[in-house]
Amino acid sequence: MTTPLRRTAARGLPLRAVAPNAVTALALCSGLTGIRFAIAEQWETAVLMVMIASVLDGIDGRIARMVRGESRFGAELDSLSDAISFGVSPALILYLWSLKEVPRFGWLVALVFAVFCALRLARFNAGIDVAEQPHKSAGYLTGAPAPVGAGLAMLPLYLWFWTGLELWRSPLIVGPWVALMAILMVSSVATFSWSSLKLRTNIRFEAIAVVVLLGAALISAPWHTLTFLCAAYLATVPFSIAAYARIKRQRAASGGLPQTPSAPAPEDGAH
Template identity: 55%
Template structure:
């Protein structure tokens, strides 16, 4: 019997493939020294990565193939590509150790995604509560590229120095494979009275991304980094509340 493939399965997988292509295009721009375009390609890849899963669920086109393709795309777009970009931009000034540090980011990203895939069929208490285990791959790529984005924003050469980029890259790599809970979209709860304020902030941030993209991106990434310790405390509160509710009355 001939097996046919539903057309609704094509759009999410096509978006995933497009995210992979944008990630590799970032490397192409880095080779020619077009750093703004290199970072922009990675950011577009992150946006596409955020869309493919939601579109798959909306179209009821979830599949094991799509999940595997998404992970492979993430390894390349958020692991390999940022590592090469950082090496070409800064870490190449110490070629031997710089390349090892770049590899650390790529390997930790791959390890994180392998751990994620291994837990697809198993229960994950952090995920069920709306939190991630460790820094997600797109956020890890953004954090790793923060020195480059700060350099584009300020023009200060200190952000390109290897003694700044190298330890920061290692810290971000370790955050990706850590067991620290980090915020996910579903972990946030917005009070009704804050709806208008949230819409105003989103509009202002969106406008700022067009007017002053690099300072705005720098501020958003720094804000995310500052929120990581608060996510651990927030998750601890959630687990205590769940434990209290499960106790017999």
């Protein structure tokens, strides 16, 4: 007599996972709303919606760890939200703002940015369970995270907001710039990870002061500050490449053993 097959009941989402997933959903709503404001040509509000999405994306993972609400569902939802908020939304905003002046070239650039963002997220998800990740074990990310890529791609918008120069709206500038930021997202370039930075005890007070100053600057002069932050991030890329190359040489000299302790798993915002 054969024993009937048991069907495993599908488990629902734990109550503790509701809060972080709700924040992720709000980030998705914010990113999509940016498209709505771009259609209405309310450019500053459209960019603000993407910025709000990036803030929400940065805290949903922390909330999940705080309440022990991590789940595979949350990770997948986060990636889908990021693909729309930091891939599709910035691409459409930039297309409607500038790239539609050259429809074929402009749409191609917008497609490349959105697709490359999705490819980055797919690469992240595919390697999330891989034990050997050289960049991650050394405390670095691979390429620019999706929220950072979106923020960098919109740099011409920030410059246009505070200078008023139509030069920054030219598709001849916006198109190549957006394509370059798309390549940076999917590249194998080692970039610094915020979660791996450790401050010395004697400079932690100064770090708090810098954060406060940045917050005040973002409130009083947001577009100037975002321009500065984009320039500062890009300036760190050569240093991160050189620092990781030095670690690779040290590993090769020691037979491939890591020279630095393994970094924690990248946060949701590090996709």
